[in-house]
Amino acid sequence: MSQFLSYLLILSFFFFINSLGTNSTPLCLPQYCGEDIIRYPFWVHNESSSNQQYCGYPGFGVRCENDKAVLGLPGDRNYSVKDINYTGHTLTLVDIDVTTNQTCPRPRQNFSLETLPLKYSSMDLNLSFYFNCISYPPTVPFIPCLSISSNRSFVFVENHETEGFDWSKNCEETVVVAVTQTQINMGNLTGGFSAAMNDGFVLDWGSVKDCVTCENSEGYCGYDATAEEYLCVCNDGSTNSNSCKGMLSVILMGTDAWFRFHMINSVHCF
Ligand SMILES: *[C@@H]1O[C@H](CO)[C@@H](O)[C@H](O)[C@H]1NC(C)=O
Ligand SMILES: *[C@@H]1O[C@H](CO)[C@@H](O)[C@H](O)[C@H]1NC(C)=O
Ligand SMILES: *[C@@H]1O[C@H](CO)[C@@H](O)[C@H](O)[C@H]1NC(C)=O
Ligand SMILES: *[C@@H]1O[C@H](CO)[C@@H](O)[C@H](O)[C@H]1NC(C)=O
Ligand SMILES: *[C@@H]1O[C@H](CO)[C@@H](O)[C@H](O)[C@H]1NC(C)=O
Ligand SMILES: *[C@@H]1O[C@H](CO)[C@@H](O)[C@H](O)[C@H]1NC(C)=O
Ligand SMILES: *[C@@H]1O[C@H](CO)[C@@H](O)[C@H](O)[C@H]1NC(C)=O
Ligand SMILES: *[C@@H]1O[C@H](CO)[C@@H](O)[C@H](O)[C@H]1NC(C)=O
Numbered sequence: 001m002s003q004f005l006s007y008l009l010i011l012s013f014f015f016f017i018n019s020l021g022t023n024s025t026p027l028c029l030p031q032y033c034g035e036d037i038i039r040y041p042f043w044v045h046n047e048s049s050s051n052q053q054y055c056g057y058p059g060f061g062v063r064c065e066n067d068k069a070v071l072g073l074p075g076d077r078n079y080s081v082k083d084i085n086y087t088g089h090t091l092t093l094v095d096i097d098v099t100t101n102q103t104c105p106r107p108r109q110n111f112s113l114e115t116l117p118l119k120y121s122s123m124d125l126n127l128s129f130y131f132n133c134i135s136y137p138p139t140v141p142f143i144p145c146l147s148i149s150s151n152r153s154f155v156f157v158e159n160h161e162t163e164g165f166d167w168s169k170n171c172e173e174t175v176v177v178a179v180t181q182t183q184i185n186m187g188n189l190t191g192g193f194s195a196a197m198n199d200g201f202v203l204d205w206g207s208v209k210d211c212v213t214c215e216n217s218e219g220y221c222g223y224d225a226t227a228e229e230y231l232c233v234c235n236d237g238s239t240n241s242n243s244c245k246g247m248l249s250v251i252l253m254g255t256d257a258w259f260r261f262h263m264i265n266s267v268h269c270f
Helices: 003-020 096-100 186-199 209-216 247-269
Strands: 031-033 036-038 053-055 061-065 068-073 077-085 090-095 118-120 124-133 152-157 171-180 201-205 220-224 229-233
Touching: 036 068, 036 077, 053 229, 077 096, 090 096, 090 186, 096 186, 124 186, 152 186, 171 186, 171 201, 209 220, 209 229
Parallel strands: none
Antiparallel strands: 031 036, 053 220, 061 068, 068 077, 077 090, 090 201, 118 201, 124 152, 124 171, 220 229
């Protein structure tokens, strides 16, 4: 048998094996939510299917509600997605309690990142709210719209509370939220906090550890919630376990190199 024929046989065998190992899935196409484009590593929850398999990072699935993207974070906390910068890898979120009451928002949830691959941006700072305080230093500015009769509510930049007073002990509830530093008017926090909260806060996202190999092989990382394992979705729509350059492709490239080498050598022989 000629070298060429045996090469063809080996080649078709590998193609056959390779095609057995994969099955087709829809590509990781961007989707619109209103005017916002949602694309990898974010993805859109589909209300009519249970998203057992998706393309994107776990925890980065947004719900599209009234043409606005909403991100649900661990602990049943909802945030409006104001902006996703895909080149800068930043995400701007607004507390959902602020978007529903813009004039006098009362934040109800502490912000925390849990295990998501997100970090606070250096642009952020934290505000501490103390609601329904029954006792307080009389000269400290309070939030008029969140104060009822003699109960007052206060807001401070975190760790810059009026000293010598135990705020958490004298108030009903403490909530800590993030805002963008530049939106804060330090001289008028009690009047300006709602505008600052409406502008949201910025988070940087990094890559998921289990997705790096896949992304480096030009694949899109996904997750199979039924099997509880990561997927690697390749440009041809196939899914692999963790990379689009599987062992077989490596062998195939090796075979190809071997063949080229021998062809060139054979040509020299003629
Ligand atoms: C949502 O899922 C249903 C059922 O799987 C499918 O028919 C529909 O096209 C999906 N919608 C979007 C926007 O992907
Ligand atoms: C977050 O949004 C979901 C879906 O709309 C809703 O079921 C859930 O109750 C919301 N959570 C809170 C704390 O409002
Ligand atoms: C997105 O991030 C990049 C890189 O940080 C930055 O140059 C660009 O201005 C940002 N785009 C917007 C619309 O903010
Ligand atoms: C918005 O805040 C104001 C002032 O606290 C309050 O009277 C009103 O009920 C709030 N509206 C909603 C929808 O929460
Ligand atoms: C805001 O609070 C979070 C959670 O406690 C913390 O990780 C973060 O460093 C704080 N940010 C600033 C600017 O202090
Ligand atoms: C005032 O705050 C206390 C707790 O600090 C709370 O029990 C009480 O219901 C509040 N009063 C009003 C009118 O909201
Ligand atoms: C928010 O976090 C503070 C501590 O930083 C805690 O004392 C407070 O109870 C939390 N508030 C809520 C609503 O979970
Ligand atoms: C604080 O800000 C509010 C809202 O912008 C404004 O109405 C109020 O006049 C400001 N107060 C001072 C003392 O600047």
